[in-house]
Amino acid sequence: MLGKVVVSIICSLLWNSNVSASPNNPSGTHNPTHSHKQEGHQQNAATLLWSSAWYSPIDSKGGALEPQSLRQRIRSSIDGKKVRLQFSNKFGTSALKMTSVMIARSDGLGAIDLKSQRPVLFAGSNNVVIPPGQEIVSDSIDLPVKALEELAISFFLPEGTETATLHNTSMQNAQLYPLVDKTRSKTWGEAKQDDTRYFLKELEIQTSGKTGAIVAFGDSLTDGVGIENDRYHRWTDFLAERLQVSPKHRQYAVLNAGIAGNRLLRGASAPFIGNAGLLRFDEDVLQRAGVQFIIVSIGTNDISANHAFSDPSEQITYEDLVDGYQQLITRAHERSIKIIGTTIKPRGGAQGRLPHTPEAERLRIRINQWIRSASAFDGVIDFDLMLRDPAQVDRLNPIYDSGDHTHPNAAGYRVMANGIDLRLFQ
Numbered sequence: 001m002l003g004k005v006v007v008s009i010i011c012s013l014l015w016n017s018n019v020s021a022s023p024n025n026p027s028g029t030h031n032p033t034h035s036h037k038q039e040g041h042q043q044n045a046a047t048l049l050w051s052s053a054w055y056s057p058i059d060s061k062g063g064a065l066e067p068q069s070l071r072q073r074i075r076s077s078i079d080g081k082k083v084r085l086q087f088s089n090k091f092g093t094s095a096l097k098m099t100s101v102m103i104a105r106s107d108g109l110g111a112i113d114l115k116s117q118r119p120v121l122f123a124g125s126n127n128v129v130i131p132p133g134q135e136i137v138s139d140s141i142d143l144p145v146k147a148l149e150e151l152a153i154s155f156f157l158p159e160g161t162e163t164a165t166l167h168n169t170s171m172q173n174a175q176l177y178p179l180v181d182k183t184r185s186k187t188w189g190e191a192k193q194d195d196t197r198y199f200l201k202e203l204e205i206q207t208s209g210k211t212g213a214i215v216a217f218g219d220s221l222t223d224g225v226g227i228e229n230d231r232y233h234r235w236t237d238f239l240a241e242r243l244q245v246s247p248k249h250r251q252y253a254v255l256n257a258g259i260a261g262n263r264l265l266r267g268a269s270a271p272f273i274g275n276a277g278l279l280r281f282d283e284d285v286l287q288r289a290g291v292q293f294i295i296v297s298i299g300t301n302d303i304s305a306n307h308a309f310s311d312p313s314e315q316i317t318y319e320d321l322v323d324g325y326q327q328l329i330t331r332a333h334e335r336s337i338k339i340i341g342t343t344i345k346p347r348g349g350a351q352g353r354l355p356h357t358p359e360a361e362r363l364r365i366r367i368n369q370w371i372r373s374a375s376a377f378d379g380v381i382d383f384d385l386m387l388r389d390p391a392q393v394d395r396l397n398p399i400y401d402s403g404d405h406t407h408p409n410a411a412g413y414r415v416m417a418n419g420i421d422l423r424l425f426q
Contacts, residue, residue, distance in 0.1 A: 051211040051290030053078050053145075054203040055255040057283075059262070059274035061091035062164030062196065069182040070198055071154040071175040071191070073106050075232060077240040077253040079147050080205025082140045085120055088201045089130040091165040096199065098155045099127040100183040103141060106150035109230060110175060111187045118143050120153070140206060147244050153200055154183040167197035168273055169260040171224040171234065174198055195229050204289060205253070213253040213290040214239075214425060217281070217328075218297035221345065221383075222258025226407030233410035234258075238417030249422055252292070257284040263301045264324045265316050269309070271353060272301055278324055286335060293425055294332055295381065296325065297342040300406075303363050304347075304354040318366050322374075329376055340424055341377035343368040343384035348394035349405035356405075361394050379424045386419045387412055 053076045076083075085103065089096040104117035121139040122128040130136050145151065158181075175191040182188050205211070216222045216236045224234030240254040259280075261273035268274055277298050285294055299321055306315045325341065332339035344364050347356035368384055371377065387408060389397045396405060400412030408416065 050084070050204045050206055051078070051253055052202060052213050052255050052288045053080060053083075053205040053253045055215075055257060055284075055288060056167045056170065056197050056201060057257050057259050057274070057280065058088050058090045058165055058167060058201055059259045060166040060168040062166045062198075064160065064162050065157060065164050065198075066160045067156075067158055067179055068160070069100075069154060069156045069175075069177040069180065069188070069191075071110075071112075071152055071177075071183075071188060072197065072200055073150055073152050073172060073230075074200070074203055075148060075150050075237070075240075076145045076203060076205060077147060077243075077255070078205055078207070078211060078251065080145045080207050082206040083143055083145055083151075084140050084204050084206075085138045085153065085200065086135060086202040086204070087128075087130060087138075087199045088135040088165050089132055089199065090135060091163055092130070092132040092161060093163045094132055094161065096130045096132075096161055096165075097127070097157065097159050098130070098199075099158050100181050101126060101128065101138070101155040102153070102183045103143060104152050104154075106152045107186070110191070112152045112154075114184075114186050116143065117184070120155075135201065137204075145205060147250065148241065151203070156181040156183055165199050167259075169220070169223050169225060170195050170197040171227055171229055171231075172197070173229050202288075209251065211251050211253065211290055212292035213255050213288055214243075214293040214295065215255045215257050215285045215288055215291050216295045216297065217277070217285050218258045218295075218342075219262045219301055220258070220260035220407060221300070222256060222297050223260040224256075224258070224413070225260050226402030226404070227410050227413065231410065233413055235408075235413040235416040238414050239420060242417060242420075242422070243425075246422055249425055252425060253290065255288055255291075257288075258297075261301065262298065263305060264298045265302050265320055266305065266314055269314060271308070272305065278327060281328060281331060286331065286337070291337060294328075294337055294339045295342060296328055296339060296377070297383065299325075299344050299367060300347065300364075301354075303344070303360050303367075304356070306363070307357050307360060308354055318363060318370075321363075321367055322370055325371075326376060338378045338424075340379040340381060341371045342381040343371050345383050345408075346388045346394050346396055347406050348392060348396075351405075354406075356394075379421075381420050381424075383416055383419075386415050
């Protein structure tokens, strides 16, 4: 992983009429890296111009893509007067060329509102080249956005790519149309679909009022595994909806920094995905613009790995996991960010490569006791208590079980969001 987010600086270097990302900034344009390192959580309404409104961590290397158009939908969690987008070629082995980059309001599944469509420019050009390992932020786009409004981002890959940069499990369907530039079309007819997020990493919103961000940092429980695609039924989605009907909280964006299959202490040994949470915490949480609160919901996979691997280097102890949480707490407090812990949900009955064993249950109970009683976090959200079966407390309540005894269904995710005390975000 890149030790820190490598946000390419928009510059005026042109190549075949395309803007190329660069680690330098000779033109003196806005430096996105510097923006994210600002203490956005302490900035007031007069100085905080940009805040993250949607986020998707980069977690995987994908295969080759032929030349094609891609359309992906996202939902802003707060209002804004202008927007800008961040794209990543973090895992690319060659330069990524994108043309006809467009943004529009979504007009239903697979369709866009053509009247709202705007070109996404990079130093004034609608085309961009992102070198391997680099990321780039667009120019600001004059497109007012309402909280919970769905947007569609389209672009064309005229040369395809040898290696795609992905968020592996988005719980939303991307549209892929081979060979033809379809970015300006309202609908894409027989486009292919899959639930991978390609290259698109972040939406930032410009506002004139006071804003901030709540970052949900976790694994598949935060990524939303167990719901239907395209339904916005993650607990983070339901939380964003709750905040928007609360006059005291509607200024807070909710950013989903969950990675299905992620662990806090170890990296991406199959079946696990993404860099260890401790390594990605800066990039996916602390460097997001405007972050004021962090909700930590990770550790299930660390516990499950004790059975999945015989190699001691892949296994963890109670002391290891507690130390990992304490490291996150220290790093958040160094930036005066409030960090909230969640208890680990039950998994009794789970089978397959990651079964829930008696040893795992004993460790889960012990960790939950520490989370509830140690007063190390600034607050606690008790997902275990919300989701467990009263008759069998090591199992998910059947009415909240998606069927795998590990992930909640939409009703379970709603219960999680509704059970969060909004007074934590004060």
